[in-house]
Amino acid sequence: MNLKGRSLTTLLDLSDEELLGLLNLADELKIKKRAGVRGELLAGKLIALLFEKSSTRTRCAAIAAAVDEGGSAEYLDVEKTHLGKKESVADTARVLGRMFDGILFRGYKQMTVETLVKYAGIPVWNGLTDDHHPTQILADLMTLRESMGDLAGLKIAYLGDGRNNVASSLMLGCAHAGVNFVNCTPPELAPTPELIKTATAIASRNNCTVSVDADPESGVQGANAVYTDVWISMGEKTSVGARVELLRPYQVNMELMRATGNLETERVILLHCLPAFHDHNTEVTDICGALEVTDEVFESPFSKVFDQAENRVHTTKALMVATMADVDH
Ligand code: CP
Ligand code: NVA
Numbered sequence: 053m054n055l056k057g058r059s060l061t062t063l064l065d066l067s068d069e070e071l072l073g074l075l076n077l078a079d080e081l082k083i084k085k086r087a088g089v090r091g092e093l094l095a096g097k098l099i100a101l102l103f104e105k106s107s108t109r110t111r112c113a114a115i116a117a118a119v120d121e122g123g124s125a126e127y128l129d130v131e132k133t134h135l136g137k138k139e140s141v142a143d144t145a146r147v148l149g150r151m152f153d154g155i156l157f158r159g160y161k162q163m164t165v166e167t168l169v170k171y172a173g174i175p176v177w178n179g180l181t182d183d184h185h186p187t188q189i190l191a192d193l194m195t196l197r198e199s200m201g202d203l204a205g206l207k208i209a210y211l212g213d214g215r216n217n218v219a220s221s222l223m224l225g226c227a228h229a230g231v232n233f234v235n236c237t238p239p240e241l242a243p244t245p246e247l248i249k250t251a252t253a254i255a256s257r258n259n260c261t262v263s264v265d266a267d268p269e270s271g272v273q274g275a276n277a278v279y280t281d282v283w284i285s286m287g288e289k290t291s292v293g294a295r296v297e298l299l300r301p302y303q304v305n306m307e308l309m310r311a312t313g314n315l316e317t318e319r320v321i322l323l324h325c326l327p328a329f330h331d332h333n334t335e336v337t338d339i340c341g342a343l344e345v346t347d348e349v350f351e352s353p354f355s356k357v358f359d360q361a362e363n364r365v366h367t368t369k370a371l372m373v374a375t376m377a378d379v380d381h
Contacts, residue, residue: 058374061176065186071225071228074374075193075197075367075370081120085365090122092122094117094372097153098152099118101127101158101179102148102157103127103129105287108326114372115127116365117366118372121373144168145171145176146173152174154176154375156176156368158179159180160182161182182285184217184220186224186225191366191367192222193226194363195323204260205260206276207277208233208275209275210237211278211344213299215242218281223251224251233251233261268311272308274313275312278308278309278321303346321356322350324355324360330344330346
């Protein structure tokens, strides 16, 4: 696989084979790290982490990934740079492109990451925008494959805000990987017809389906992974009370996990990109209890959320190696 010099703004930037190739490379890199082998695949590579929004996993995974293979990463809090105030995205991109070997961007507008790609002249990876979260989905699919084996023909049911960054990228990722995808969400939060059309075209060549189902019980039937995310995303301006009421029927609890029909045969896992609002883990849930997932499910043996978080390192590293390393992988 040769992705040298390539950027990742959405999962539409990858072919089906390239996405699976990244997952295979991530598996190899995970084995290497577990064996305690330090690599040199990113030796001399300097990565800028240009972040407008908060992050634990994406930021730390990138640092660990770079250092494990001999590279390094510098965190740039956008508030402390000139970006968007005294300097345009295009100018900042051209400056960073002269100093770094790759940029991981996290922020608001999808247009910002696209402008960085246009002007930086080095690989730029989208570490979350309002619209997409492609690097997350690489870790999600890796985790599902570790638990269930071959991805083709499996089913993921996503519950919650059906048009957020994670839901949108997950729909595309599943379509690429041959995983049947059901987005369980109320009509108010349904994904755009354009995105469904695009994902369906990819899914049809991979013998899988993409659908939207407002009924969580029917949506999760036969699911091998139940996936949820926060009900209000970073930077979203909406009424908290109204959103909670709208999404409460989509909470992932034991009853819903049982509705998959796969709990007894251990053919279903919980996935969550994290951070999560489960019982009493934050000031918010101290007041209102669990939101998108209950503790009973979050802390269960079939919850793979911390494997998923760890896999952010291996998949981010695979992306860096594939797009920046001096040798092919
Ligand atoms: N899942 C994820 O992107 O986590 P962070 O917001 O902590 O980076
Ligand atoms: N949809 C969430 C994902 C966090 C990783 C958000 O954008 O806040």
